[in-house]
Amino acid sequence: MGSEVFARLEELGLTIPPVVPPVAAYVPALRTGNHVYVSGQLPMIDGKLPAAGLVGADVTAEQAKDLARQAGLNALGAVHALVGLDKVVQVVKIVGFVASAPGFTGQPGVVNGASELFGEVFGEAGKHARSAVGVSVLPLNTPVEVEAIFEVA
Incomplete structure (x- = not known):
């Protein structure tokens, strides 16, 4: 995969952000064996x-999908800082949490923001x-x- 990832990022006009500092007692990402486990990432931009607010009340589903994409980008930043994106073999699993207004059921569409980003960056990998959880x-x-969980070389 290697340099292909960086070429795709450039084509997409994306820059890998610096790691978002933890807001509590945890590390942004942890490698064990050939997997990197990325802690829950918020859609922070420049801190x-x-x-x-709640999706379906304070934030639209479309806005939330963009926020999920940013959170996914921040996850890539955590992986890159720990092992380098060129080491990613496979995106294994992601879990997206959506703060949802009562009756909002569009969580899968919101989390597509991160899923689609990973597909654009890594292709088949x-x-x-x-899981998309309200x-x-x-x-x-x-x-x-x-x-997210990534398999790495």
Whole structure:
């Protein structure tokens, strides 16, 4: 995969962000064996949340999908800082959490923001298992949070 990943990122006009500092007692990513486990990533941009609140009330599903994409990009930043994106063999699984207003059922479409990003960046190796979960509230009142598992060389 190697340099292909960086070429795809450039084609997409994306820059890998620096690691978002943890907001509690954990590390952004941890390698064990040939897997990297990325802690839940918020859609921070330059240390700030671009939106807050519940999807389906304060934030639209389209906005939340963009936020999930940013959270996915932040996950890539955590992997890159730990082992380098060129070491990714496969995106194994992602879990997306969506702070949902009562009655909102579009969590899968929101989490597609991260899933589609991984597909664009890694091609076939970006296909993954996934869960999209609706919750009542998330840390810092973020609308979305994405965690991921990557297989690495």
